[in-house]
Amino acid sequence: MTDKITIGVVGAGAMGRGIIQLYAQAGFPVRSFDTQPGAAAKAIDHVAGMLRRSVERGKLTAEALQSIVARMNVAEGLDALSGCGIVIEAIVEDLTIKRDLFRALEAVVASDAILATNTSSLTVSEIAAACARPERVAGLHFFNPVPLMKVAEVVAAVLTAPAVVGTLVSVTEAAGHRAVVTADQPGFLVNHAGRGLYTEGLRIVEEQIASAADVDDVLREGLGFRMGPFELLDLTGLDVSSRVMASIYEQFQQEPRFRPSSLVPPRVAAGLFGRKTGNGWYRYDDGRQIRPEPKPAPAPVSDLKLWVAPDADHAAAFRRLAAQTGAIEVLRPEDADLAIVQPWGQDTTTTSLALGIDPTRCVAVDPLIAFDRRRTLMLTAVTAPAARDAAHALLASDGRAVTIINDSSGFIAQRVIATIVNIATNIVQPGIASVADLEVSVQLGLGYPHGPLAWGDKIGPGRIAAILRAQFEATHDPRYRPTPWLLRRVDLGLPLVTPEAPRC
Numbered sequence: 116m117t118d119k120i121t122i123g124v125v126g127a128g129a130m131g132r133g134i135i136q137l138y139a140q141a142g143f144p145v146r147s148f149d150t151q152p153g154a155a156a157k158a159i160d161h162v163a164g165m166l167r168r169s170v171e172r173g174k175l176t177a178e179a180l181q182s183i184v185a186r187m188n189v190a191e192g193l194d195a196l197s198g199c200g201i202v203i204e205a206i207v208e209d210l211t212i213k214r215d216l217f218r219a220l221e222a223v224v225a226s227d228a229i230l231a232t233n234t235s236s237l238t239v240s241e242i243a244a245a246c247a248r249p250e251r252v253a254g255l256h257f258f259n260p261v262p263l264m265k266v267a268e269v270v271a272a273v274l275t276a277p278a279v280v281g282t283l284v285s286v287t288e289a290a291g292h293r294a295v296v297t298a299d300q301p302g303f304l305v306n307h308a309g310r311g312l313y314t315e316g317l318r319i320v321e322e323q324i325a326s327a328a329d330v331d332d333v334l335r336e337g338l339g340f341r342m343g344p345f346e347l348l349d350l351t352g353l354d355v356s357s358r359v360m361a362s363i364y365e366q367f368q369q370e371p372r373f374r375p376s377s378l379v380p381p382r383v384a385a386g387l388f389g390r391k392t393g394n395g396w397y398r399y400d401d402g403r404q405i406r407p408e409p410k411p412a413p414a415p416v417s418d419l420k421l422w423v424a425p426d427a428d429h430a431a432a433f434r435r436l437a438a439q440t441g442a443i444e445v446l447r448p449e450d451a452d453l454a455i456v457q458p459w460g461q462d463t464t465t466t467s468l469a470l471g472i473d474p475t476r477c478v479a480v481d482p483l484i485a486f487d488r489r490r491t492l493m494l495t496a497v498t499a500p501a502a503r504d505a506a507h508a509l510l511a512s513d514g515r516a517v518t519i520i521n522d523s524s525g526f527i528a529q530r531v532i533a534t535i536v537n538i539a540t541n542i543v544q545p546g547i548a549s550v551a552d553l554e555v556s557v558q559l560g561l562g563y564p565h566g567p568l569a570w571g572d573k574i575g576p577g578r579i580a581a582i583l584r585a586q587f588e589a590t591h592d593p594r595y596r597p598t599p600w601l602l603r604r605v606d607l608g609l610p611l612v613t614p615e616a617p618r619c
């Protein structure tokens with residue numbers, strides 16, 4: 116019975132503290148050990164203090180608090196963990212120190228006890244290899260703050276016994292967290308799936324398509340991300356994130372999809388870490404982010420001759436705005452002052468030339484973003500200022516925010532989403548995780564509004580593949596190659612969220 120297992124927690128820092136609270140609250144006896152004198156007791160006091168506040172707010176009874184406190188005990192030495200059925204390690208992120216600890220733990224615990232590591236970046240198999248019984252070792256990766264981040268990754272190392280994975284899933288789900296199972300691969304599941312937001316965001320800024328603030332605004336307001344990639348990088352600290360980006364790229368044997376940006380090292384050298392140094396992608400004044408002032412929209416041009424591509428997704432909405440601002444719709448692009456196109460995947464220049472439209476009078480609006488949200492207006496390489504301003508004025512005429520960007524196949528949103536979906540298919544393809552675990556962990560661990568494959572289905576797998584292909588065509592960069600897993604589903608007309616086919 117998993118609810119009788121005593122859980123040892125080694126390391127009583129930020130993560131250890133949260134892990135103690137999670138299991139003690141769920142009814143498990145917990146023993147906490149830390150090499151720093153007094154640290155384990157301090158962690159337990161901290162948890163008790165948090166829970167006392169819950170009692171004051173009426174969210175916990177005094178009796179429940181008492182029994183939770185009685186379940187949390189300090190282990191004075193490693194020996195005191197001998198009766199634990201599971202020991203979870205949350206100590207410093209250092210392979211040698213973790214291996215030494217696991218070796219020492221094996222000498223203390225019963226032969227069938229499970230040893231789990233909360234490592235974020237080390238290979239669990241390398242830690243397990245220090246043990247006489249590597250089959251009892253697995254990863255159990257929580258997110259900070261543990262009680263609030265309701266997902267944990269159970270990492271099956273190469274030699275981990277399936278029963279060990281099963282027990283870790285049971286105890287974690289008994290504690291109210293969703294446990295997802297992942298292979299021992301770089302970034303495990305959540306941090307792997309979250310790569311695309313950063314790599315593609317950085318790439319867009321590197322290519323001078325848009326500023327960091329523009330990318331954040333479009334992804335947050337246009338697509339519903341809680342934070343944009345640059346806001347997240349500033350929060351985590353670029354000193355930390357740059358190491359994670361480099362390490363995942365190296366661990367994936369320099370897979371181009373994860374290639375870090377050349378923009379990052381000089382910024383790290385200059386100390387532009389983000390919030391913690393008061394300067395990063397944004398400046399901070401007393402912790403408050405200073406945002407660039409939005410440019411006011413120009414006044415609408417009366418009698419503007421407007422042509423809208425017949426296949427434009429938002430054609431009716433453009434016509435409505437045109438009618439409200441006194442613009443006149445013309446039937447041939449050569450008669451227009453302004454031509455609006457809405458390409459999927461393609462850039463504005465290519466689209467205008469393919470349709471025989473004068474590129475100095477052509478702009479594109481991203482069809483991926485719902486029309487009632489922030490709009491992305493993309494220029495050709497030669498859009499005239501008058502056409503740009505007329506388009507800006509038209510799109511802002513009903514009060515919506517507009518982001519103007521330079522030409523790029525896939526705008527901002529299409530590029531980022533297609534990259535996220537492609538990486539997700541590359542998690543499922545080699546069996547790193549199941550579709551269901553991938554989808555739920557990305558929502559709970561990263562706070563995305565949809566699972567990545569469900570998002571791909573919403574847009575259309577064929578469109579996702581087309582965006583990637585266009586980007587690949589434009590750059591010949593292998594980071595944009597669609598996975599065979601994605602292409603097969605496109606060819607078969609299947610959605611991405613499907614029960615997995617049996618493997619041989």
Ligand SMILES: NC(=O)c1ccc[n+]([C@@H]2O[C@H](COP(=O)([O-])OP(=O)(O)OC[C@H]3O[C@@H](n4cnc5c(N)ncnc54)[C@H](O)[C@@H]3O)[C@@H](O)[C@H]2O)c1
Pocket residue numbers: 125126127128129130131148149150151154204205206207208209212216233234235236256257258259
């Ligand atoms: N902080 C996060 O956001 C986060 C998220 C997920 C995973 N992790 C991982 O969790 C682990 C712990 O991270 P943290 O942020 O809680 O660190 P932390 O620095 O807050 O705490 C580490 C604790 O471990 C103790 N310690 C160090 N060596 C020890 C040893 N040999 N035996 C016993 N105790 C020892 C330290 O005294 C300290 O109290 C790391 O592996 C980290 O990568 C951290």
